[in-house]
Amino acid sequence: MRLRVGGKNVGCAHLHIDEARTSPIKNNLFKAVCAHLSVAVSNILANEQIKSKQDEQAFLLDFSNDLAHVRTKVDLQEAIFRVVDNTLHTKVAMLRVIGEDGFHLSPFIWDSSLFANSKASFEKMAATPVTIKDAYTAEVLASEDGMMFNIEEELKTGNPYAKLWKTTGFKNVYGLPLRVGNKNIGTIWLLANRLSQILLKGICSQISVAIANIQANEKLLAYKKKLEVENDYLKEQIKSIYNFSEIIGNGESMQKVYRLMSLVADSNTSVLILGETGTGKELIARAIHNTSPRRDKLMVKVNCAA
DSSP: OEEEETTEEEEEOOOOOOGGGOOHHHHHHHHHHHHHHHHHHHHHHHHHHHHHHHHHHHHHHHHHHHHTTOOSHHHHHHHHHHHHHHTSOOEEEEEEEEOTTSSEEEEEEOOGGGGGGGHHHHHHHHHSOEETTSHHHHHHHHOSSOEEEEHHHHHHHTOTTHHHHHTTTOSEEEEEEEEETTEEEEEEEEEESOOOHHHHHHHHHHHHHHHHHHHHHHHHHHHHHHHHHHHHHHHHHHHHHTOOTTOOOOSHHHHHHHHHHHHHHTOOSOOOOOOOTTSOHHHHHHHHHHTSTTTTSOOOOOOTTO
């Protein structure tokens, strides 16, 4: 008998009935029992659905907390593997990110243990250049929630990756786009027998943000290092040109002296310093020596007047 609630089928009940001992009254009783069963089954299904959604939300919250501490690619890899391997029983075949040219994709994270039995084939596949125009990559990037590929079916169509996937023992491959806002930043390929598309979408959304943060952090560190190098260079320039520490004075005349000193400091030419006694000829000579390529060597002073 059908189990229906509000015009919606929720299941069916198979009853063994002895027609010889069944009266019309009992038939009506069976219908009433099935009506109660329908409500009970509907409530159970609703509760299970709510429980499943709550579990998914709790899972995504825990994953979000893990990613909050991610600062490097190694941190991200550990967080992803901990979730997809231990919790979802899934493996990361490959995570690629789109380069600054917006066209080529480069390997970012993968599980090397997944292809232990086909290492050479995997290394060849990983080294093969991939662009956003690649057939499977383009299909995944254009999708809303990703694509599922059955490995057996892909073997029949001649998918170049299918033989490699087959060696892992999984049934399906899930290819999902990684996006920040409406911008594609990469793709992730997961091997599993069965996965929730809704859960995968939530995971990929958080992974995308983590990757964007890592890339931004790497750029900041690169800029910081560049600025530090430039700052050190400028300090040396200032020190050698306009900041002779032993000499006091920043007036226009002294600035002219500093410029002349900086001009001769790097040369091997003999320099004649003229001036009355007490005007600081030795101080100027020492400043030139300290900013010259010979500053690490001994400065020999000779009193010619003696």
